Amino acid sequence: MTQRVLTTESGAPVADNQNSATAGVGGPLLLQDQHLLEKLARFNRERIPERVVHARGSGAYGHFEVTDDVTGFTRAAFLDTVGKRTEVFLRFSTVADSLGGADAVRDPRGFAVKFYTQEGNYDLVGNNTPVFFVKDPIKFPDFIHSQKRDPFTGRQEPDNVWDFWAHAPEATHQITWLMGDRGIPASYRHMNGYGSHTYQWTNAEGEAFFVKYHFKTNQGIRCLSSEQAAEVAGSDPDSHQTDLLQAIERGVNPSWTLYVQIMPAAEAADYRFNPFDLTKVWPHADHPLRRVGRLVLDRNPDNVFAEVEQAAFSPNNFVPGIGPSPDKMLQGRLFAYADAHRYRLGVNHTQLAVNAPKAVPGGADNHGRDGLMAARNGSRHDKNYEPNSYGGPVQTNAALSAPLALHGHTGTHAAPAHAKDDDFHQAGELYRLMSEEEKSRLVANIAGGLSQVTRDDVIERNLAHFHAADPGYGKRVEEAVRALREG
Structure with missing residues (x-):
């Protein structure tokens, strides 16, 4: 094999990469040592701004294969034929911590899929939970600030975390998810992924449907207790990255089955709660899961920085047949995600x-x-304006999706339009679904954090939320918090 030659950035061969140029033996360094100066200058610039959220991530390539006919609901070309395969890249992540944080922590997980379709890239940016803490994007920066390191102490503070939640009753549903048994996945392979938001599909006839995405892991759900997670995070902070990398290298390729829930657009206005509220799920009894296809990961990136850190996902990357809904959080993210990548990676990151x-x-x-x-x-002969007379690209005049029928969901201060459109009903239903053992662990996890809060009024506000979700839920959390504070 021919020996490769080390070069400078300009391509010139490097004569000596072990010794800097000096003025004689033992003399001072010479400014003319271009290789030294270039090497140090480049080293100073190796880091780029990390993501404010979802900074700590892992990723892999694979494919998505259609297994069931959904052409009655969408005209998206990558979904138009059973058996059709589309290349994908999937990035997993934790949400709150920095790039150097541990994987095995109690935190939601990002689940972002880039489909390299024949009609352009389609990005589906979701989490491992079907709901989220807030329903309006104007609250998102404040929410993240409350979960990040305190500007004075430099650490995540229970006072900040629970103070925000005390003033955000809509977070009760997601708190019940996060503090429950699925709050710490054992690995990225052993968790589900959700689009979380509501999206709109449009079929070839122009009919519109609202949809929610569910990626069900084919490896089975596996989670860690708080005690197990502390041990794993201490022994291998990169546990999820290690697991994903080694599984694919061994040929044990993880997979997920994609299902969707489908709601005809006309039903949205009269549904019993706002179907565009990110803090709520659609009960499967109302809108059962419909299988779409199978996602398989089978190739690791060759360079984590180039392909995982620089991977850019934006929920406004749609393809014909798929579009947004009136989901306020989604509408905010249509701007925020793309803008974050323009800042981090530059306008030419695509x-x-x-x-x-x-x-x-x-x-x-x-x-x-x-x-x-x-x-x-x-x-x-390429021109940078349109229209032009030189054969440049032109518009199609074909909308990607049907116009949104908003049905009154755009009013800033509009009264709830749905019978069960409150912040606590679904959190209570989730609690009542749990076994006695699951309830005990949920209560212990909540009380462990809430008992550390120093302000009594913040504790009382949070307790009121759990009481509103379910009287038994609230009573048990209240008693557990009192016991820990008095103990």
Whole structure:
């Protein structure tokens, strides 16, 4: 095999990578040592801003295969034929901690899928829970600040966490998920993924349907107790990354079965709660799961930084037949995610291999130009305006999805339009579904954090939420908190 030659950034061969150039033996370093200066300067710039949320992540490539006919609900080309395969990249993540945080912690997990479809990239950005803490994007920065490190103590503070939740009753449902048995997945392979938001599908006839995505793990659900997680995080902070990497390297390829819940658009206005509220689920008795296909991961990235850290997902990357809903949190994320990547990676991040659409030879075909790290090449006759007379790309005049029928969900201060559109009903239903052992662990997890809060009024506000969800739920949490504080 031919020996590779070490080069500078300009491609010139490097004569000596062990010793800096000096003025004579033992003399001072010389400014003319271009390789040294370039090496140190580049080293200083190796890090880019990490994600504010979902900073700690792992990813892998694979494919999605359609197993069931859903053409009656969407005209998306990658879903139009049973047996059709589409390449995917999936990034898992924890939400609250920084890039150096441990994997085995009590935290929601990101579950972001990039489908490299024949009509462009489709990004489905979700979590391992079907609901979230807040329902309005204006609350999102404050929520994340309350979960991040305190600006004075430099650590996550129970006072901040529970104080925000005390003033956000809609978080009660997600708290019940997070503090329950599924709050700490044993690995990324052993958890479900959810689109969480409500999306809109449109079929070839223009009929609109609202949908929710459910990726059910085929490995089975496996979770850790708080005690097990503390041990794992201490012995291997990269436990989830290690597990995913080694499983795929061994050929044990993890997979998920995709199901969707489907609601005809006309039913949304009269449903018993707001179907676009991210703090709520659609009961399966109302809208049963309908199988769509199977997602398999079978190839690890060659470079974690290039392909996982620089992978950019945005929920506004739709394809024909799929679009947004009036979900307020989704509407906010349509801007926020893409803007975060423009800040972190630059305006040309879609030219990176992991983000570039495979549907268009040479990458996206539009009139964007220049900017940092612009790599797109084209003909000398290409123009950067439209319309033009030189054969440039033109619009299709075909909407990706049907116009949204908002049915009164846009009013900023509108009264609830649905019979059970409150913050506690579904949290109580989730609690009542649990076994006695699951309830005991849930109560212990909540009390363990809430008992550390120093303000009595914050504790009382949170207790009122659990009482409102279910009287027995509230009573047990209250008694557990009192016992811990008095003990």
